[in-house]
Amino acid sequence: MSIWRYANPAEFMRITDPLVAPLWGAAAVLLAVGLWWSVALTPDDYQQGSTVKILFIHVPAAMLAINTYAVMAVASGVGLIRRHHVSFLVAKAAAPVGAAFTAIALITGAVWGQPMWGTWWVWDARLTAVLIMFFFYLGYMALWAAVEEPEKAADLSAVLCLVGVVFAFLSRYAVNFWATLHQGASLSVAEGQRVDDAFRTPLYLMIVAFYLFFVAILLVRARTEIRARRARSLRLQEARA
């Protein structure tokens, strides 16, 4: 018994099958409760007014925007080293989800920034780093789409993902370096002030809800990829016969 037995597609399908519905259910309940709590039950912030409620979406989305890429990098590394197809497919399945979270983080950030900072966009280190992240996702997905042979596409995108994760880190620090020369932290997104207790519980709830949603949609997408792969090999067999 080792963790690698889950890398067998059939085993992966069998084990994840009963997990999908409860995960969707839990994510839906937590999202509903979290949204209701954070929008209806929290007070307005003394500085930000009701605009603060955007952050209940923005913060979990931004967390997942970064962490999804970490998931992809780990899956790609495991795939390349241990030659597990499920790993590649999980990385592939995660990419559009991560890109969507990145887009949500950027858009909600802009909507929040307009009334708070008086501008839709600031060339702040964090904002810029997240924007760059979005292009890493785009490149990864474009490569999967461009290479016809799925085996090759899997390996090449894994190489790209691992090179990308190194350069995403480098970009993050380069951008920090770049922003410090240009402007002070007057408009930094860094939440220097602590989060008030009234906001903390619903925020945690939303973060957990977003993660559950992420795992649920990742499993569904990975299962779809496995089925698509199986359908493809069946078609090839039929064509050969």
Added chain:
Amino acid sequence: MVRSPFAALVRRDTRLALRLGGGGAVGIAFFVLAVVLIPLGVGRETATLARIAGGVLWVAALLAALLSLDRLFQADYEDGSLDQLMLAPMPLEQVVLAKTIAHWLTTGLPMTLIAPVLGAMLQLPDTALPALVLAMAAGTPALSFIGAIGAAITVGVRRGGLLLSILVLPLYIPTLVFGARVVEHALLGLSTAGVMGLLGGLTLFAAALSPFASALALRINAR
């Protein structure tokens, strides 16, 4: 005269790039033209041009390097010479290193040499020109090394030029940031040693990573 296979490969690729149709000179012409377009678009005010000169030169260098990446492996992949090189007793990592060096000799090096002329045209003060040349010399190899990874990944994709740019440009961001900061620091009269160190370190890191990552991608594509 017995020549090492490594030197022979560098020589071959450099010659191919320099001769008619190789595209080496065209890449440099693109670099110059891209820089010349900037004052036409931005205006000819001395202070503005000097302020943006470093960034403009680096962005132009990025694009020129990017556009010349397809000749790194593409032609050899299509006519089968890459397969021959893979069968050669020389490790593929060394082949990649030789081809990348040849790429830099025909893009990064001439861009470095012509950069002070363009810098002066962009009203960069004479005091900032040495820093510009040093930054280009230290940073442009990173463009070739990082670009080689992208070129190796996309070598099997038909009409992969657009794909290549979307893969490689995000990877170029650290080089751009540090390279342009060197010029900016020199312009402001600050010490450039720290940023130069970061830029040089980035190039060395890319040089260490690129042959292995590119060779891995080429092997996957050759399967």
